[in-house]
Amino acid sequence: MANSSTRTGRSAREMKRTFYNNGAHGQLKSMSKRRARLRAEAIHFISSGSDKPCYEVKWINDYKGCGVFACAPIEKGSFVLEYRGELISQYERDKRQGEYTEKQNAFLFDFEWNNGSWCLDASCEDGSLGRLVNDANRSPNCKMRKMTVQCKPDLCLFAIENIQAESEITYNYGESLWPWRALAPSGVIPAHASADPKVNQRSTSSFQQTPSGMIPAHTSADPEVNQRSTSSFQQARKTSGTVPSHQCPTAEQTSTDLFEESSDAADYDDADYVPDSCGNSSDASIISTASQELKTMKGDSATSSEVPRTLSSSKMSSNRCTSVISCSANSLKNTSQQKSSINVTPLPITAKGSKYNKKQFCLYCKRPFLNWQDILNPSTVKSLMLQWLSVLIKDPAKEASCYALLRREETLAIMLKWQAVALERWLLVEDPVLQNNLMTSVTANFAKDCMQETLYGVM
Ligand SMILES: C[S@@+](CC[C@H](N)C(=O)[O-])C[C@H]1O[C@@H](n2cnc3c(N)ncnc32)[C@H](O)[C@@H]1O
Known part of the structure; x- marks a missing residue:
């Protein structure tokens, strides 16, 4: 040992450190360092309001619209993109939902933070990529995670697996009956980026209409799924069960969890993630103004069992249509008690x-x-x-x-x-x-x- 140390010129102290680092304690230390590095990276992009340069937006197909693709391999655990938007209260969100006209996109992401309900409104097309990431309920490669930076919540996507270059970035929007999922098993429309580069260029105007909003969110044969849909989008995950909103991590918990010494950055606890982590109140929700129209048409009177399905509708505009992700539990609360x-x-x-x-x-x-x-x-x-x-x-x-x-x-x-x-x-x-x-x-x-x-x- 001594000889080898002398030969390599390493001091006993260095050797001790190597030994230490090879042990469990050392692993924890390096994990924690890695986590700090990942967090620092996320904070850098959050603070600068920019996206990592290794992603591009490509047109996928008429059904799905655009998606975000990796230009280079991404390591599991890495910060991927921020879901950037304007942080607004639930009250403001409800107001905006009503105000959004047909011509506008409404991309509202509801989540729980600091014992309150908040929303990130990404309706304004600001060139950021996080708002364009599509849903994958089966094998998403990212998860949305709350971070608290400078006393304010941010939603960030982190890779939950190693992602190959050219792969589409996806995350699970939550367990709602998203209309496009009804078509997924039959593979009606493949989700491959078009080979035509012209087609792949992202239009600078509003979101492409996907007909998905028109596709029925069928009553599932799975009674558990039906149960969810009739109970105003309660998120009953098989693994963790419904997490009542009061159990959502507070700001402090969220930010601490990120650096929790005992968990690997690449394997954050599910409790850190949205939309799944916060039960009914944190469903990814990009609200359709069509739902508003529908409510108007129906006299604002959907039953709770209808709501998940009716709200997953499309909104149409005179020049372009906006695809939508449906509703949040909060928006459902308002309608569910009324008679249809x-x-x-x-x-x-x-x-x-x-x-x-x-x-x-x-x-x-x-x-x-x-x-x-x-x-x-x-x-x-x-x-x-x-x-x-x-x-x-x-x-x-x-x-x-x-x-x-x-x-x-x-x-x-x-x-x-x-x-x-x-x-x-x-x-x-x-x-x-x-x-x-x-x-x-x-x-x-x-x-x-x-x-x-x-x-x-x-x-
Ligand atoms: C946040 S946007 C994502 C970007 C969108 N694809 C676009 O071109 O603007 C959400 C909308 O994309 C569509 N979308 C997301 N994931 C999808 C999927 N897996 N299959 C089909 N459409 C999807 C839905 O229309 C949804 O309302």
Whole structure:
């Protein structure tokens, strides 16, 4: 030992340090150093308001819109991106949700912090990348994590696995019935970046519409999932169970946890993460103003069981559509206690093929659906709307005001907006057994084509 020390020129003290560092204590020390380094890196980007340069935005497809991709490998545990936005109170969030017009994007991320409910409003397109990261419920490579920097909460994505260059950055938006997840098993639309570089360039304007908002969040065959959806988005994670909001980490806890000596930076406790960690109150929520429209149409009267599904709708604008991530528990609270005037009764499950075919019978009015092209004709749309509304809206007072509104608003854009809402209701009642069948994909394609036609003039 002594000889070797002499040969390598290392002092006994250095050797002792090496020995020490090779032991458990040493490992903890180096972990803690690593964590400090990662935190410092996150703070650097948070403070400078910039993103790491190793990501790019690529167009994926019409369905998913854009996504964020790694340009270089990312090590597990690394800080990836900040979900940057304006920090607002829940009160302000609720106000804004109502105020956001069709022309704006509403990207509102609710979370619990310091025993209160907060929201990061990333609706303003500021060039930051965190707001463009897509959802992956099966195998996300990142997790959103709360950090407290300069006495204010920040939401940051951290890699939970080694990420290869060219991979899409994803995280789990939470256990809600996100509409796009309904399509995922059938692999209807692949999530590969387009090979066309022109296509991959991110448009500088609003978010691309994805028809996902029109796709039904079907009633799951899994009773546990249904339980969640009917209980106002309670996050009942199999692993950790529902975490009541009062158990959410406070600012102090959050920041301390990040540096907790006993946990590896690459393996943070789930309790640190949002949206999953904070139960119902921290659901990733990018709110649709369509939900507002829907509420208006319904007289603000969704039942709790309807809400998760109805709020996962799309919002349409005259020039562009904005895809949305649905609602937060808080927004649900306001609506869930009120009685619904819309009676959604699924038809009984029938033998495959006997009821559903390419003629697309409307599950409400039981009439065959019209030719898809007809739907773009305002007068056809109007009569269809009237048909649907008469079935959807049971309350005569509501019915009358809906008709009156419909009569006043004669433009195609308005018609289509209404149609989108009604179509969504129609889609919702599809039974889960058939959710991935031809009808769903045909309907999805219809919705997509229909909206594309309206928005971009392309069919
Ligand atoms: C925060 S944005 C993400 C960026 C978005 N893809 C875009 O192009 O602007 C959230 C929206 O992206 C879409 N999205 C996110 N994850 C998705 C997924 N896994 N599949 C399909 N669409 C997804 C949904 O329309 C959602 O409302």
